[in-house]
Amino acid sequence: MSADAKKTLVFIPFPIISHLVSAVDTAKLLADRDDRLSITILIMKRTLDNKISSYTTKSPHPRINFLHLQENKSLASGSMGDKNWALLFAESHRDLARDVVVEMMESQKGRLAGFVLDMFCTPMIDVANELGAPAYIFVPSGSAFLGLLLHLQSLRDDHGKNMKEYEGSDVEISIPTYVHPVPAKVWPVKVFDNETGILECARRYRETRGIIVNTFLEFEPHAISSLSADARIPPVYPVGPLIQGGGEETDENKRKREEIIAWLDKQPHSSVVFLCFGTRGIFHGEQVKEIATALEQSGVRFLWSLRKPPPEGTIEFPGEYENPEQVLPEGFLRNTTGIGKVIGWAPQMAVLSHPAVGGFVSHCGWNSTLESVWCGVPIAAWPLFAEQQTNAFQLVKEFEMAIEIKIDYRKGSGVIVRAGTIENAIRQLMDPENKIRLKVKEVHDKTRAALVEGGSSYNFLGRLLENIMDNTH
CATH class of the missing domain: 3.40.50.2000 (Glycogen Phosphorylase B;)
Structure with a gap:
C-alpha cells in the first residue's frame, strides 16, 4: 500500500x-x-x-x-x-x-x-x-x-x-x-x-x-x-x-467476580433477580431499606449491587461499604442467607449472561439496556438521571419489554419508592409467564x-x- x-x-x-x-x-x-x-x-x-x-x-x-x-x-x-x-x-x-x-x-x-x-x-x-x-x-x-x-x-x-x-x-x-x-x-x-x-x-x-x-x-x-x-x-x-465487556479488572475485582459467579452457579436457572444501578447509581438510607424489605417479602433469589454514596457535595464515584449491615434493616442479611447476596462492585456482563439470572432491576442507562437485550434478560425500570427516564419510557411504553418500577423517578427528588411497589414489580419481572420475556427474546435473537x-x-x-x-x- x-x-x-x-x-x-x-x-x-x-x-x-x-x-x-x-x-x-x-x-x-x-x-x-x-x-x-x-x-x-x-x-x-x-x-x-x-x-x-x-x-x-x-x-x-x-x-x-x-x-x-x-x-x-x-x-x-x-x-x-x-x-x-x-x-x-x-x-x-x-x-x-x-x-x-x-x-x-x-x-x-x-x-x-x-x-x-x-x-x-x-x-x-x-x-x-x-x-x-x-x-x-x-x-x-x-x-x-x-x-x-x-x-x-x-x-x-x-x-x-x-x-x-x-x-x-x-x-x-x-x-x-x-x-x-x-x-x-x-x-x-x-x-x-x-x-x-x-x-x-x-x-x-x-x-x-x-x-x-x-x-x-x-x-x-x-x-x-x-x-x-x-x-x-x-x-x-x-x-x-x-x-x-468488563474492561481491565483489578486483582481484587477478579476475586470478587469469581466469588459472585461461584454463588450464581449454585442457583437454579432464571431464578435470580440482579439489582444494579450503574457507575453512579446510589440510594440513601430510607430507600435502601425499602428495597431490602421488598426483596425479603418477595422471596425471590437476588444479587444486589449496593453502592455507598460518595460524601455530600463531592463529585466522586460511589464506593464500597465496609459493612453493608450499617444501611440494611436489622436481620436482613441473616433472613436472606442462601437466597440472596449483597455485593458492591458487579461484573455486569458476566452476571447478565449467567443462566441463573432471570431479571434485571436497572437504571436503564443505554449500555445496560443493550446488555440486557444482548443477554436476553428482561428489565424492571428504575431510572435515576440523564436520559435514563427516556430509555425507561421506551422500554416500558414503546416496546412493552420491561416492567415499570417508576419511570419518571428522579434522583435527589426526595421521592421514596415504597417496598410494595418494588416487590410487585420484581414479582412481575420474575414471572416466567410474563409476556415481556417473549419480547426480549425476540430482540435478543437478532442482536x-x-x-x-x-x-x-x-x-x-x-x-x-x-x-x-x-x-x-
Whole structure:
C-alpha cells in the first residue's frame, strides 16, 4: 500500500468511561473493516477519572493509537458543578486539539479523513471546519433519544418554544422517533434549561456529515426510519449494539467476580433477580431499606449491587461499604442467607449472561439496556438521571419489554419508592409467564445477527466507511 493511501480518522470522545469505551469499540469496528484507515483517539484529561487513564494505556488495535492532550488547568474538575460544564470542557480543549492534529498530520504525511466527535464535543466541529475535514457525531445513547433532542431543539429554535414551560408539567408531545406521545416528565432535566447547552449541541449535530449511533435497526426500527426520512437530519448510521465487556479488572475485582459467579452457579436457572444501578447509581438510607424489605417479602433469589454514596457535595464515584449491615434493616442479611447476596462492585456482563439470572432491576442507562437485550434478560425500570427516564419510557411504553418500577423517578427528588411497589414489580419481572420475556427474546435473537456480515449494523458500518473514504481526495 502506498503511503499516500493512508487515511487518518480522529476520534474525540468525551472522557466518561461509558462514552469512551463505546467510541473505542466503534473505532475498532472501522479499523477492522478497512486497512487503509488509521485512527487516533484524542483523550481530554479529567483529574477525576483513574479508570480512563488505565483504559487508555495500551492500544486496542495495531492501527489505533491514543493521544493524551495536556490537562487544561483553567478548567478544574470542580467546575463540573456548572450547568454546561461538559460544553465548557470540550470548548476549553478546542485549540489544543487543533494544534495536536495539525502537528500529527504534518509528521505523518497522511490524509485527514475526518473527525468522529462525542455528542457533547460539538465545539470540536469548529476544528474540523478549520482543517477542511468532515465531522461525524457519535451518540452512545439510542436513536429515539437522539430524535427527542433534535425535535426539542427545533421546537425551541424554529418555533420559539420555551422549554421551561414544559418542566414539571403533565404535557405529552408527539416526537417523530416515538410511536406514543412522550411525557415531559421523562425528558432529561437538562433540556429544560438553556444554560446546560444540550439543545445547543443538538443544533450543531445538523451541521455534520453523519451521526453514528450505538443501536441497531431491529431494536429501534421506528426511530431509525423516522430519522432517515428527515432531510434536515444528517444520515444516521446505527452500528451497534456495542457491548462493553468488563474492561481491565483489578486483582481484587477478579476475586470478587469469581466469588459472585461461584454463588450464581449454585442457583437454579432464571431464578435470580440482579439489582444494579450503574457507575453512579446510589440510594440513601430510607430507600435502601425499602428495597431490602421488598426483596425479603418477595422471596425471590437476588444479587444486589449496593453502592455507598460518595460524601455530600463531592463529585466522586460511589464506593464500597465496609459493612453493608450499617444501611440494611436489622436481620436482613441473616433472613436472606442462601437466597440472596449483597455485593458492591458487579461484573455486569458476566452476571447478565449467567443462566441463573432471570431479571434485571436497572437504571436503564443505554449500555445496560443493550446488555440486557444482548443477554436476553428482561428489565424492571428504575431510572435515576440523564436520559435514563427516556430509555425507561421506551422500554416500558414503546416496546412493552420491561416492567415499570417508576419511570419518571428522579434522583435527589426526595421521592421514596415504597417496598410494595418494588416487590410487585420484581414479582412481575420474575414471572416466567410474563409476556415481556417473549419480547426480549425476540430482540435478543437478532442482536448478534445485526453485527455479522450481511447484518443491518454491518451494512450501515460499510456505508459509513464509504462515506469517510469518499471524503479524502
